[in-house]
Amino acid sequence: MKKSIILSILVLTFNSVVNGQESKKYLKLKANNYRYQEGYVVYHDSTVREGLVKYNFISEAKKHSVVIFFGTDGVKRTYHPYELKSYGYTRHKFVSDNRSFYEIVQAGEKVSLYKLVVVSTYSTGAPPGMGASSFSSESENLYVKRPDEKEFKYVRKKKFKEEFSKYFEDCEILRDEIKSGSITHKNIKSIVIKYNNCH
Numbered sequence: 001m002k003k004s005i006i007l008s009i010l011v012l013t014f015n016s017v018v019n020g021q022e023s024k025k026y027l028k029l030k031a032n033n034y035r036y037q038e039g040y041v042v043y044h045d046s047t048v049r050e051g052l053v054k055y056n057f058i059s060e061a062k063k064h065s066v067v068i069f070f071g072t073d074g075v076k077r078t079y080h081p082y083e084l085k086s087y088g089y090t091r092h093k094f095v096s097d098n099r100s101f102y103e104i105v106q107a108g109e110k111v112s113l114y115k116l117v118v119v120s121t122y123s124t125g126a127p128p129g130m131g132a133s134s135f136s137s138e139s140e141n142l143y144v145k146r147p148d149e150k151e152f153k154y155v156r157k158k159k160f161k162e163e164f165s166k167y168f169e170d171c172e173i174l175r176d177e178i179k180s181g182s183i184t185h186k187n188i189k190s191i192v193i194k195y196n197n198c199h
Contacts, residue, residue: 025074026052039089041069041079053089061117061138063094064101102143102152106189108196113189114143114152142188160185171198 022030029036029052039053054068067079067087079087081096088094094101095114102114117140143152144167153167164185165178174194177183183191 022072023074026070026072029070029074036070037089039069039087041067041087042085043083044085046085053087055089059119059138060140061119063092064103064117067101097150097152105142106192108192109147110196110198111144111146111192113192114145116141116143116152144188144192155185155188157185164191168195171195174198 035055036052037055040048040050042048049071051069051071056062069077069079081101082098084096086095093104100116102116104112105115106113117138119138142155144155145152161178161181165175168174168178
């Protein structure tokens with residue numbers, strides 16, 4: 001009888017460890033679902049860890065530079081782009097280039113579209129005896145990247161025809177539309193769709 005009780009306790013203990021028993025702290029944070037979203041992080045060795053990602057309401061740019069993550073053990077971990085391959089929550093997925101997290105806007109087999117939100121800070125001079133004023137603003141930048149490329153290619157108005165007619169040159173119809181100016185950097189979402197469907 002004693003052996004079967006001990007064996008049952010060992011089996012229950014083993015199951016709770018293997019199944020990643022959710023701690024009380026984790027369950028409390030999970031109940032606060034407007035601040036913490038169910039998500040995951042992926043390490044460089046492709047190990048996936050599930051847990052909660054703290055949602056940042058104040059700064060969109062923070063999502064692209066740091067992840068505050070709680071594993072099922074309830075332990076808070078802070079990750080930077082150089083520490084993760086990717087992370088995600090709800091419908092948001094981010095990939096890292098070791099400097100920033102790029103959010104996937106549109107995934108494709110041949111090319112994908114990404115967004116990176118950055119903060120720009122400006123300072124203004126002040127009269128003697130008064131402190132200078134600083135202002136900051138966030139801007140959204142779009143990038144494209146093929147699966148075999150290491151770098152993200154910035155989508156911008158300047159030199160768009162020249163750069164992107166070359167980038168998409170293996171799709172003749174799309175290349176010609178970009179060269180003619182009938183589609184511009186503002187049409188990048190439809191350009192990505194067209195390129196992924198180009199034969």
